[in-house]
Amino acid sequence: MSTPALLWNVDHLDYAPAWALQRRLVEERVADRRPDTLLLLEHEPVFTVGRRGKAEHWAGLEAEGHTVHHVERGGSVTYHGPGQLIGYPIVRLTDHCSGPKAYVRLLEEVVIRTLADWGIAGERVERLPGVWVGDSAFEKVAAMGVRINRGVTLHGFALNVDPDLTPFGRITPCGIAGCRVTSMAAQLGRPVDMRLVRQQVAGHFRQLFDLDWTEQEPAEALLPAGVGGGGGWL
Numbered sequence: 001m002s003t004p005a006l007l008w009n010v011d012h013l014d015y016a017p018a019w020a021l022q023r024r025l026v027e028e029r030v031a032d033r034r035p036d037t038l039l040l041l042e043h044e045p046v047f048t049v050g051r052r053g054k055a056e057h058w059a060g061l062e063a064e065g066h067t068v069h070h071v072e073r074g075g076s077v078t079y080h081g082p083g084q085l086i087g088y089p090i091v092r093l094t095d096h097c098s099g100p101k102a103y104v105r106l107l108e109e110v111v112i113r114t115l116a117d118w119g120i121a122g123e124r125v126e127r128l129p130g131v132w133v134g135d136s137a138f139e140k141v142a143a144m145g146v147r148i149n150r151g152v153t154l155h156g157f158a159l160n161v162d163p164d165l166t167p168f169g170r171i172t173p174c175g176i177a178g179c180r181v182t183s184m185a186a187q188l189g190r191p192v193d194m195r196l197v198r199q200q201v202a203g204h205f206r207q208l209f210d211l212d213w214t215e216q217e218p219a220e221a222l223l224p225a226g227v228g229g230g231g232g233w234l
Contacts, residue, residue, distance in 0.1 A: 002212035003036065003095070007202055010041040010218060015048065015069055015080065018088070021218075022154045025090040029152045036095070038205060039088040039218075040198050043080040047171065050075040050145050057172040066170075073145035073155035075129070076175030083163030083183070085197055087156045087205070093148055096209050104129055104144050106208055107157045111142045113204040114159070114197060120187050128176065131159075139182035143174055159201070160184065162192050 013021075018041065028034040047061055047068045053076040062068050080086060087107070097103050108124055111131045115122035122131040122141065131142040142159040162185035173179045184192045206213055 002206075002210050005036040005038070005091075005206075005209075005211040005213060006034070007213045007215045008037060008039045008218045009198060009202075009215060010039060012042050012044060012082065015043050015046040015067075018043065018086075019069065019071060022088055022090065026149050026152050026154050029090050029092065030150045034090075036089070036091040036209070036211060038202070039086075039090070040201065041086050041088075042082050042084060042194075043086060045079070045081040045167065047077060047079055047167070048073075048145075049077045052076050052175060054175060057175050058170075061170060071155070073147045075143070075145040077171045078143050078145070078158065078173060079167040079171065080158060081163050081167065083161055083185075083194070085159045085161050085194065085201060087159070087201060089153050089156050089205070089209075091153050091209065093151055093153055100146065100148055103148075103153065104146060107144055107146070108142075109208055110201060110204045111157060111159055113208075114200045115141070115184065117200050118184060118188065118192070120184060128174075130174065133182060133187055137180070139180040140173060140176075141182050141184065141187070159197070161194050161197050 025037055047058060047066055049070045050073045058077045093103055097106055108131050112122040120133060122133060125132050125138055129144040130140050132138040133141050142157055144157050146153055146155050160183035162183055165181055168181040173181050
């Protein structure tokens with residue numbers, strides 16, 4: 001039997017409040033005051049650096065006035081912005097898989113199946129977490145960066161649906177020298193319906209993690225003033 005879970009579908013949310021929201025939800029999940037929860041959202045333009053980040057991967061960003069957040073997820077530096085779908089699962093890890101590596105593979109599979117819905121062949125590359133496209137010259141279409149806190153997950157995945165890819169040129173994406181970044185829209189040569197991609201991601205996540213979604217508007221107390229949910233498509 002599928003496990004009851006919550007889906008929060010938020011339009012846009014700045015990174016700092018989203019980060020604080022995740023930590024709040026983790027505390028509630030650890031204490032069993034909430035079920036597994038998936039946040040789907042888009043961020044305003046921001047760079048984030050994980051535990052394996054090296055200064056040369058984002059040199060000059062802060063001096064140029066860019067916002068850079070140093071966070072507790074794995075990986076190095078990446079960019080988030082409008083047109084990129086962010087998934088933040090707050091789930092109890094051992095309910096779904098054997099450990100962090102298996103968990104990341106599940107997240108990759110959610111993205112791979114979503115890409116397949118659009119006729120895009122997503123692939124894994126050995127020792128390089130994320131999802132890649134291309135026959136020989138691989139380009140990264142989705143990044144992974146997770147953290148396990150007392151058995152509960154936070155952070156997650158970022159799927160490039162149709163973002164401005166220019167900011168990736170200011171960094172060494174994920175700390176991978178020569179890494180090229182692409183998007184679903186770039187691969188297809190046409191715009192992509194973000195609303196539909198959200199539906200597909202939620203559907204594949206539900207199937208792979210064996211969850212039964214209830215879509216819920218995020219409680220106003222947990223979000224900054226003026227931020228609302230996207231809701232209404234499940």
